[in-house]
Amino acid sequence: xxxAEEIYADPSALVPLYLHQPRSQEIVAWRRxxxxxxxxxxxxxxxxxxxxxxxxxxxxxxxxxSLAAWAGLDQDFIDGHLHQVPIAWxxxxxxxxxxxxxxxxxxxxxxxxxxxxxxALELGLKRFLSFDERQKALASRCGLKLVRA
Numbered sequence: 001x002x003x004a005e006e007i008y009a010d011p012s013a014l015v016p017l018y019l020h021q022p023r024s025q026e027i028v029a030w031r032r033x034x035x036x037x038x039x040x041x042x043x044x045x046x047x048x049x050x051x052x053x054x055x056x057x058x059x060x061x062x063x064x065x066s067l068a069a070w071a072g073l074d075q076d077f078i079d080g081h082l083h084q085v086p087i088a089w090x091x092x093x094x095x096x097x098x099x100x101x102x103x104x105x106x107x108x109x110x111x112x113x114x115x116x117x118x119x120a121l122e123l124g125l126k127r128f129l130s131f132d133e134r135q136k137a138l139a140s141r142c143g144l145k146l147v148r149a
Contacts, residue, residue: 002127004036007147008120010113010130011047014038017076018048018069019055023131023149030149031081039085040077041119047112048073085123092122103141109134117142 016024017031040048049070056066076082096111096118104114113135120128121142128144130136136146 002147004034004038006125007034007038007127007129008116008123008125008144009038009040009147010116010128010132010135011044011051012131012135013129013149014040014044014082015048015051016131018052018072019061027149037080037083039123039125040082041085041087041123043112043115043119045073045077045082045084087119087122092118095121099138099142103138107134107137107141109138114138117144120144 013023013027015021016027052061052066052069052073055061055069056063061069073082077084092115096115099114099118100109100111103109109117113130113132116130117128117135117139120139121144126145127147128136128139129147129149130139131149140146
């Protein structure tokens with residue numbers, strides 16, 4: 001099994017660690033089995049924070065639950081379960097543009113999903129975890145090995 005440091009985990013896979021969602025049990029069990037610290041870009045962290053905010057806005061969680069979710073996310077960075085990684089953003093965005101032009105017409109991938117795949121490639125990571133089917137297809141087409149939770 002790969003270590004956490006070798007895997008780019010898309011926010012679609014990480015958010016269920018902080019919000020009760022259909023795949024929460026699956027990702028929690030996977031994370032318990034996985035040693036190490038998962039790399040997260042600033043973009044990924046912002047997306048996870050916003051997912052919690054949107055759940056609160058939509059009334060899916062209470063204000064108290066949103067505070068607990070944000071605290072859990074912050075604590076995972078403090079405890080080293082997640083770590084912020086520096087990235088060459090100009091290169092990542094340029095790569096995302098190329099991926100969009102070449103593969104999105106066929107796969108229908110969204111901008112944020114393309115950017116996460118580009119970030120994984122820019123970081124030199126070889127493994128990718130996502131719960132989004134189109135994004136997984138893109139990652140696979142780009143040579144990333146898909147990780148199952």
